[in-house]
Amino acid sequence: MTAMGGTTARPLLRAGGDPPVDISRIPAREAADRELSKPMYHENDPNLVERALDHIGEWIGKLFHAASDVAPGGPLGLVVVAVIVVALCAALWWRLGTPGRISAAQDALFHDGPRSAAEHRTAAEAHAAAHRWTEAVQERMRALVRSLEERALLDPRPGRTADEAASEAARALPGHADRLRTAAREFDDVTYGGRTADEPTYLRLRDLDTDIEGTTPHLSAVAGGTAE
Structure with a gap:
């Protein structure tokens, strides 16, 4: 059989006993690819999500297998290391709160327009009566700081944080x-x-606000003040 274009030709019988024709390897492969690409051959193939999950599962399995080879004690050591990491993450979350708190904690104490200490206290009591303790704590802290500003123990300063005020x-x-x-x-x-927040947290803050209202400050610690 002759070669065509550098590829090996092979005979293909025509229907009806006609003389065979030569078809090169490349067109034959292309014809086979077109045939196999028909949907009927792929009805039971896994979908895209299933294939992705399979790849992820294989990757995780290889990762844990590699880690278990270097972890002290093999797979058991890997489990111990994983438990320690989870415990450390939980401890950090409990101490620092949700991610982003560190930067967010620098936000100002007051977000709305100027309100008096009495107005903040009224709002706090309304929230407390409705058992909205988080809002009650927020408003009571604002009342406490505003009261200190009204008594000239703190200078009114936009952007002050709760930590700075304290x-x-x-x-x-x-x-x-x-x-x-x-x-x-x-x-x-x-x-x-x-x-x-919960009720005890609010009550502690309310008592602090009340106690400070009845406390005589050390004016020597206030810039320009005179000791009493």
């Missing part, structure tokens, strides 16, 4: 320093950390 107020109210810092931390937890 630190500044502690200089004039050293006897409440720890409670102020705790209140600021709890405000950040529920406002930026994704936590949910």
